[in-house]
Every structure is written in C-alpha cells, then in structure tokens.
Amino acid sequence: MSEPQAAIFNEMGRHQWYVHFSREPNADLGVIRSVISQLRSDCKAKGINLVVGFGPDLLADLSGDVPADFRKFETVASIDGSGREAIGTQEELLFWLNSPKKDEIWKAQYDARTALKGHMSVARETPTFIYGESLDMTGFTDGTGNPDPADEPAVALVPDGSLGAGGSFILAQRWVHNLDGWNEMPVEQQENIFGISKDNNDRQEIQQDYSHLVHVELREGRSGYPDTPKRDEIVRRSTPYALHDGTVGLYFMAFCREQAPLRERLSAMYGQDGQPRDKLTDFSNPVSGSYYFAPSEEQLAGMLG
C-alpha cells in the first residue's frame, strides 16, 4: 500500500492553520518545490502535523500522476430562489498544519510563506481550534458520524493500482455561521436541522426532509436512515474559528478516495436535485471552497525531488 501523508489520520492538535496560495506570474516551480520540502522537514522536526494539498493545475505541473476526475471547485448554487450558494474560490496550494502549539505552527507557515514570496501569494488563511470535545459553535458535536479509525484509510485513500494511489481528495471550505440567529432558535428546532440530539448525538428516528443527515449521510437506500449500509463515506476533520471582526464558523475539511462523493453532498445540501435545501444553509454558508489532492509520500517524493 502506498504511504499516505500521515497527518491526515494523526490525532489533531488543538490548533490548526490553513494557508491557501495562488501562483504569481513567472512563478518558479523549483522554488515552490524547495519551499514545500523545507516546510515538510521543519514540521517533521517539530512534530507538527502537516498535510500538503495541490489544486488540479499545480498538481499537473508538478506530477504526471493526476488522479481520475480531479476537478476544480465550481460554485454550487441553489435553485430555489434563495440565492444560497457554496462559492468556489479554487486556489493552487494548501498547507494544513496542526499541533498543540500555536506558536510553532505560526512560525512554520510564516517561514514558508516568506520563502514563497514572488512565486506564490497567500490567497487566504484561517487559524482554527478544537472547541471543547469536538464541538461546532452551534453546540453540536461534530465528527461522530466519521468512519471507525481503522476504516478511515479505505474511505479516504485512492486505492492501490489507481493513479494517485495512497493520495486523498480534499474539500476545504470556510463556513460562516449566523450564530446569533442560530442561538435564538429553540433547541428542538436546532435538533431538527441536524437530525440529531444536541445532548447525546442520537439520531432522530424521523428525519425532516431538510435535515443535515438527509443530505450528507449517503446510504444504499434512503439517505439519513440507518436501514441500509452507508455508501461513499468521507473522513471529516473540521474545526471552528473566530476572527477578530467577530466572524465565526466552521472550517470544513474532508478527505475522500474520490472527489464525486464530496460534490454529491454539496449538491444535495443546496437542493440542486430538486429536494429541499439543507436547512443548515439558512444559518451557515461558505465564503471559500477549493478541492485539493494530497499525494502519497511516494508521489510527493517524486514531485519534490
């Protein structure tokens, strides 16, 4: 089995830093390669978890091995007249660092972005953190529906024998919550929106047609109902953030062995197939959205030289 970037599966530190880059005109691929290599060794030396993801253009420029069906993020717009959408802001390179030590991840990404100057510029960045026992700011536990840890590699990694084996498709989005609006709602209505209990994460037996689970818990049969096996699962590693201007929300991060299950969920959440929108999108929508590919260690070694 090809070796994946270990940080996809490692236990996350409480502090995260997401940095997205776009290329400058005349960017030197040699410089980009050497900065990524340096960052990888800096993070290894400090015990920082680092995942490096490449957008479709940069991956094609650095490697012959582009996995099947790797597409750029195109805006996912609802069709119900609400104007809700998951905006596409595809960038070219993503560093996801996490560690218990915020100062060390700040320094590692600062050194890398400084060394990239003139070749790649920071398009957006978000420091995030683990909130309590993996809470989203809505007060609900996020991540309980993830696969068992032992099953995560099979869910997240391109299988051996395929282009990009051992790599993983990433979806990265910064969702902005209307947290005041959310908190004004009775808990019962909040629970109907997620389709689970706030206290103990139990799923509701009867799901509303607008519930989050009905849109994202894909099953062989009806989505959101446990009467058939799950299909096309994903591995989520989302964390909350709070910006200095009062903006709060969820940094959504998910891994999958194919890109299509990520696209299918977003399309369902925005009601593109004619079903009601995920009501969560009345309270939260993304302001960025990119797909990346996190190559295996072997592929990275070949790309970076």
Ligand code: HEM
């Ligand atoms: C503001 C954005 C979001 C919030 C606050 C949020 C929150 C939650 C919560 C509280 C749960 C239930 C607990 C759990 O299973 O983890 C959940 C489940 C889930 N969410 Fe989200 N989510 C968001 C966006 C998304 C997006 C964009 C996707 C996929 C593209 C997604 C995919 C899933 C999946 C796959 C599950 C588990 C379903 C299962 O049990 O199989 N979520 N989410």
